[in-house]
Every structure is written in C-alpha cells, then in structure tokens.
Amino acid sequence: CIDVIRAHDGFVSCMNDFIPFVNTSSYVFTRDMPMYSSLVSSPHNPRCSNSTASKRLVGIVTPNNIVEIQASVICSREHGLQVRVRSGGHDYEGLSYLCKTPFVIIDMRNLRSISIDIKQESAWVESGATLGELYYSIAQESQTHGFPAGVCPSVGVGGHFSGGGFGAMVRKYGLAADNVIDAYLVDAKGRFLDRESMGEDLFWAIRGGGGASFGVIVAWKIKLVRVPPKVTVFNVYKNMDQHTIDILRHWQHKAPKMKNELFIRVLIQYVHNNANPNISVQALFNSLFLGELKDLIPIMNETFPQLGLKEKDCLEMSWIESVLFLAGGLNKTTELLQSNKTDPYVSYFKAKSDFVTKPIPQHVFVRIREKFHQQKLIFMIMDPYGGRMSEISESHIPFPHRKGNLYNIQYLVKWDVNGVRASNEHIHWLRKLYKYMRPYVSKHPRSTYVNYRDLDIGTNPQANTSYLEAKVWGEKYFKGNFKRLAKVKSKVDPDNFFRNEQSIPLHQD
Ligand code: FDA
CATH class of the missing domain: 3.40.462.20 (Vanillyl-alcohol Oxidase; Chain A, domain 3)
Incomplete structure (x- = not known):
C-alpha cells in the first residue's frame, strides 16, 4: 500500500510536469476521485474482477490525445509502474485491467474517432472505438462498403485488431488484421510512430501478435471491403x-x-x-x-x-442490418451500434x-x-x-x-x-x-486463438521469462511466428516494459 501511495504521488507529479498546461484531474483518475470507481468497474467478465489487483492500481488515465499517452508511458516507466492498455475491455482473462505489481491503466475510451474515406476505400479508426461504432460509421457513408471483423458490436477495436479479429466475412476477406494498412503507436520510449517510422517488423507484429507486448496502439488505418447492397x-x-x-x-x-x-x-x-x-x-x-x-x-x-x-x-x-442480425438484435435499430448505445456484454x-x-x-x-x-x-x-x-x-x-x-x-x-x-x-x-x-483437434501444437485468451495454456512465470518457457503457450497461439515476434520484441522493447502474463518474451539465441 505504501508503495502504491508513493508511486501515485510520483506518477501524478510527473504527469503534471510533462503537461503543465492541462489539469491532470481531467484525465488522470485516482482512488480519491469520484469518477474512479465507475472507471474501475467496467470489466465485461466479472470473473476477472480482482480486489487485490485493484489495490495495486495507482490510477486510470483516459487520454484525450497522443501527448497524454506518451506522458503516461514515460511517467509509469520512471516510477517503476507497469501499464495495462484497455480499449473495449473484453479480454477473456482481464489482462487489460489486472496486474500483479503496482500499475496504471491507460483506458482508450476518449480516443474513438472514426474517419471514413469512401473514395480511397479506407478509414482511420482510433483504438477506443467499438466494432459497432466502426460498422455504423461505414454504413453512414456507404451501403456498399463494410469491414471484416468480429460479430459482437461492443468489442473494442484496440484489442480485437491487435489479436487478429474474425467475423462473418472471414471467408471472403480474411481477418480484420489482414485489412490493416497503417497504424499509429506509442512505443516503450514514448515515441509516436506510424507504419513508416515503426518499420515493417513492428507493423507486422501488432497485426495479430497482441498489441499489449509492443506499445499503445492509438489508431489503425484500414482497407474497407465491398459488400452488395443486399x-x-x-x-x-x-x-x-x-x-x-x-x-x-x-x-x-x-x-x-x-x-x-x-x-x-x-x-x-x-x-x-x-x-x-x-x-x-x-x-x-x-x-x-x-x-x-x-x-x-x-x-x-x-x-x-x-x-x-x-x-x-x-x-x-443491408449489410449493416446483418451486423445486428448476427449479433442477435434483429428487431433493434442500427443506431444502437453507436457509442454508448451498444449493450455492454457482461x-x-x-x-x-x-x-x-x-x-x-x-x-x-x-x-x-x-x-x-x-x-x-x-x-x-x-x-x-x-x-x-x-x-x-x-x-x-x-x-x-x-x-x-x-x-x-x-x-x-x-x-x-x-x-x-x-x-x-x-x-x-x-x-x-x-x-x-x-x-x-489440431496437434503439435494444439493451436488456439489469442483473442480467446486462455491462461490455462501457460503463463510467463516472472518479468524476465525465458523464450523457451514462453514457447509452451506462445506456439499454441502463433506457431512458427512466435520466434519472429520474440525477435521484434527484443528490438523494440529490450527492457520488456510492456509485459503481462502472456506477453511476448525477449528472444535469446
Ligand atoms: P481489451 O481492452 O480487454 O484488450 C484486449 C487485449 O489487447 C489486452 O491485452 C489489452 O491490453 C490489449 N490492448 C487493447 N487495446 C490496446 C491498444 N490500444 N494498444 C495495445 N494493446 C491493446 N473475437 C473475434 O475474433 N471475433 C468475434 O466475433 C468475437 N466476439 C466476441 C464477443 C464477446 C462478447 C467477447 C467478450 C469477445 C469477443 N471476441 C471476438 C474476442 C475479442 O476479439 C477479444 O477479447 C479482444 O481482445 C477484445 O478487444 P478489446 O479492446 O475489447 O479488449
């Protein structure tokens, strides 16, 4: 507790120093503030609510811009805190809001803007948006475009795209991550990067390797796909x-x-x-x-x-109506897919x-x-x-x-x-x-899907888990790609700052 209080004071004052012109109380929420408890209690799977973990939570940051994310990463690092990034909060094992040591949650809820470019058949979507909001925004602009991602509208774009993401158009267009063409990310040093500046290795890793091991993904540029009017x-x-x-x-x-x-x-x-x-x-x-x-x-x-x-x-x-049908909401109106109207899955x-x-x-x-x-x-x-x-x-x-x-x-x-x-x-x-x-089912390895996260298949026993130990679970999610993921991790986050129970370990030859 003393550690958490000390870390709290240091973290908040670091945030103040980093962005002196903005009152931190507008985006950093600590347990003495009224908003805090409503922000903590958003998990969709109450099995993962963990009162011990919440005692280690130093604060929740709800950034409104990139600088506030950069400050959160740099200040957490400076004060020995871990970071958990939460977009839609649907992680099956609660890894976006639970931690075994003092930590900060970066909650992307305020970064949810979507801009559609029908002429270019592309869109930029911020990680805090839900799939429902994305589908709705596309349909507002065109009845003949869509996006191949998951069927549940309340799922967050941030976690979903970074783990792959499949839905009813998977056979026609592949995964959501197959249709990502650029991304913005804040890395472990607090640098803001796009596809060009992050390089192809890191851009490869965040499309299916899980974002939480590599940085905070702020937004994604996606390729829209064509759907028939009916x-x-x-x-x-x-x-x-x-x-x-x-x-x-x-x-x-x-x-x-x-x-x-x-x-x-x-x-x-x-x-x-x-x-x-x-x-x-x-x-x-x-x-x-x-x-x-x-x-x-x-x-x-x-x-x-x-x-x-x-x-x-x-x-x-129409395709947008089919989104509701597949989500089990046939008699509802598509407006329900908009922000704050999606039924939270609990x-x-x-x-x-x-x-x-x-x-x-x-x-x-x-x-x-x-x-x-x-x-x-x-x-x-x-x-x-x-x-x-x-x-x-x-x-x-x-x-x-x-x-x-x-x-x-x-x-x-x-x-x-x-x-x-x-x-x-x-x-x-x-x-x-x-x-x-x-x-x-599949063998050698018995494969499984990282977005349906399952800690039973193995976890990292400590902060500096060896690559060989992590292979036990890593190859089940990523098969032969696990090694390349570990090599990318060693290059972009050699101090293993972004880590959790199933984060990609550093690679040792
Ligand atoms: P959450 O915020 O909990 O994040 C999940 C993971 O990604 C965490 O490790 C988190 O730290 C990390 N992360 C999140 N945002 C990040 C960011 N901006 N930068 C870096 N890391 C970030 N899947 C599927 O493929 N098809 C489907 O149809 C469905 N349907 C479905 C329905 C329901 C009800 C649930 C609960 C889940 C699904 N899923 C799914 C699984 C879903 O794709 C998976 O849980 C996603 O990781 C959820 O992403 P969120 O952003 O909501 O979760």
Whole structure:
C-alpha cells in the first residue's frame, strides 16, 4: 500500500510536469476521485474482477490525445509502474485491467474517432472505438462498403485488431488484421510512430501478435471491403438428434469449401424447452451470404441440401442490418451500434478454443450432446474458415491458423452466480470438455486463438521469462511466428516494459 501511495504521488507529479498546461484531474483518475470507481468497474467478465489487483492500481488515465499517452508511458516507466492498455475491455482473462505489481491503466475510451474515406476505400479508426461504432460509421457513408471483423458490436477495436479479429466475412476477406494498412503507436520510449517510422517488423507484429507486448496502439488505418447492397441471412435451429449430427458431418466437409461469399457457422447450446423436454440441445446454423436470396437458394440446394434451407428461413437486408442480425438484435435499430448505445456484454464466463483440421467423428458429437445435458450454460461455437483464409500465408501476419484449418471452435461456459465455488465447478467442467476434445483437434501444437485468451495454456512465470518457457503457450497461439515476434520484441522493447502474463518474451539465441 505504501508503495502504491508513493508511486501515485510520483506518477501524478510527473504527469503534471510533462503537461503543465492541462489539469491532470481531467484525465488522470485516482482512488480519491469520484469518477474512479465507475472507471474501475467496467470489466465485461466479472470473473476477472480482482480486489487485490485493484489495490495495486495507482490510477486510470483516459487520454484525450497522443501527448497524454506518451506522458503516461514515460511517467509509469520512471516510477517503476507497469501499464495495462484497455480499449473495449473484453479480454477473456482481464489482462487489460489486472496486474500483479503496482500499475496504471491507460483506458482508450476518449480516443474513438472514426474517419471514413469512401473514395480511397479506407478509414482511420482510433483504438477506443467499438466494432459497432466502426460498422455504423461505414454504413453512414456507404451501403456498399463494410469491414471484416468480429460479430459482437461492443468489442473494442484496440484489442480485437491487435489479436487478429474474425467475423462473418472471414471467408471472403480474411481477418480484420489482414485489412490493416497503417497504424499509429506509442512505443516503450514514448515515441509516436506510424507504419513508416515503426518499420515493417513492428507493423507486422501488432497485426495479430497482441498489441499489449509492443506499445499503445492509438489508431489503425484500414482497407474497407465491398459488400452488395443486399445480403441474405438465416438462422436454422435443429434439435441435436441423429439427423442433425449427420448434417454436422456434411457441414464440416462443406462449410470451409463453399463459395467465399457464404459463411455458415454453428452454435451448439442447451435450451430450456418446457413444451418439449426432448428438445434440449440445439444446433443453430447461423449464416451471412454476401448476395441475394435468389442466388443463395440454388447454391444451398446444390452444395448443402442436407440442411434443407427454404426461402422462408431467410431474410434479405443491408449489410449493416446483418451486423445486428448476427449479433442477435434483429428487431433493434442500427443506431444502437453507436457509442454508448451498444449493450455492454457482461457475464461470468470462461472460454477455450481449438482449431479443427480433420472432420470430427459423429460419435464425438453424440458424446458432446450428452455432456451438454450435464452442464447447461455451455456453448460451442464453430466458425468455418477456408476461402480467403486459406490463400493467405501462415507468416503474412502473426495469426498463423490458415490453410488446412476447417474451422475454429470456441467452448464457453457461463454462470450467473457470484461465488467462487460455482466458478470453480464451471471452469473445471470446461477443462474436462477441452481434455476430451484433444484427439479430435489440431496437434503439435494444439493451436488456439489469442483473442480467446486462455491462461490455462501457460503463463510467463516472472518479468524476465525465458523464450523457451514462453514457447509452451506462445506456439499454441502463433506457431512458427512466435520466434519472429520474440525477435521484434527484443528490438523494440529490450527492457520488456510492456509485459503481462502472456506477453511476448525477449528472444535469446
Ligand atoms: P481489451 O481492452 O480487454 O484488450 C484486449 C487485449 O489487447 C489486452 O491485452 C489489452 O491490453 C490489449 N490492448 C487493447 N487495446 C490496446 C491498444 N490500444 N494498444 C495495445 N494493446 C491493446 N473475437 C473475434 O475474433 N471475433 C468475434 O466475433 C468475437 N466476439 C466476441 C464477443 C464477446 C462478447 C467477447 C467478450 C469477445 C469477443 N471476441 C471476438 C474476442 C475479442 O476479439 C477479444 O477479447 C479482444 O481482445 C477484445 O478487444 P478489446 O479492446 O475489447 O479488449
């Protein structure tokens, strides 16, 4: 506590000296200030709320400009404090707001401006913006442009782009990070850099390698993609009986090979059904087609007749309306995607992920169905890859899960009771499911997606973790790209200032 108080005084006075003309109380919030508690309590996953960590929190900075970020980095460094950067705050393990030593949070909420250039088919978006705000801003300017990123509108651009970012246009246009063409960043020395001044190595690393290891990413320049004026969406719900398990067999073969315009994902979940207790585990086929209904039906009849898709299952709409549909908000208006109107995602949850390279045998789905009867707040989300994802090389950016991957699985368990026992029980159950799936998913390494962060796969034991120790978890996220990430890290942050439980370590030859 004494350390924190001492660090607090030193940090605030350093910030004052750095920017003497601005009252620090307008952007540095410490525990004696009224705004402090509302800023601390923004995490989306209360499982990660940690009262011990909050005792080590020296202050929250909400910068309004680049100089305030530079001052935060330099003053934290000078006073031996670590930094956590928070954009949308969705990190699955809370790494954007938890720390084991005294620290400062740089919260990007005030840096959320978006400027769209339809003529150049590009945009600059600041890291504090949400995906919903970005999609909405694009649609305000053009009904025939979009951006291929995640499906949840409240997710922050800062963390999402820096870890890859995929959504319903992944098969047509790849990841969000594949479509980043420039970025602004404040590095460990407090320097403000763009693509040219940071160099291609660092620019490579922040597109999928996780931003938190390399600096504070202020803004991203992105390439907009073309979408048709009308797209088609559908939701087809199936009771998870033997027939549906057979459809899943076909889905595994077909979904990654269909036309790139067609994305059909599957969500397996338990549903409570009073009317028919036999229908309790359900598979939802949830889809976006970048085209009109009249073109979709023949494609489905020819390539995936097993689903039995009918016209009445489908809806035509604009791309921006499809964003709401996929986020589960069909009856809402697109204005909801704007700042402060997006529903914050708040739930106790723990997730893990896998990549599938060979179709999973049918008996495994039968077993999964049985397991879902034991644990009712479990979700399995299967997102097909293929298409554009298979055309991009594994080393193009740090995200390596390309050709050969049929789909990604996210396993997610939720609970709504605030108790340690309950959370342990749920997490234990999820770990058992993950263990059960081992023979059926990618191997050597068993790959996983950094944006679905999972500390179970390994953590850095201390500040100067060796490269060899970190390889245990690093190669699961980044495969062969982990080594290059560590080399970039050694070059741009040799003192390992930007570090956390799963930050990229320095490389030792
Ligand atoms: P947060 O602010 O917590 O940051 C996450 C990480 O990035 C932290 O390590 C943080 O320090 C770092 N970081 C954030 N901003 C930074 C910056 N400006 N500079 C440097 N480092 C920075 N993913 C996906 O690919 N597709 C999807 O559809 C979804 N859907 C989805 C729904 C929901 C409800 C959740 C909770 C999550 C997802 N995700 C997802 C996962 C999501 O992409 C992932 O959690 C992102 O890292 C979240 O980014 P935020 O900025 O919101 O998080």
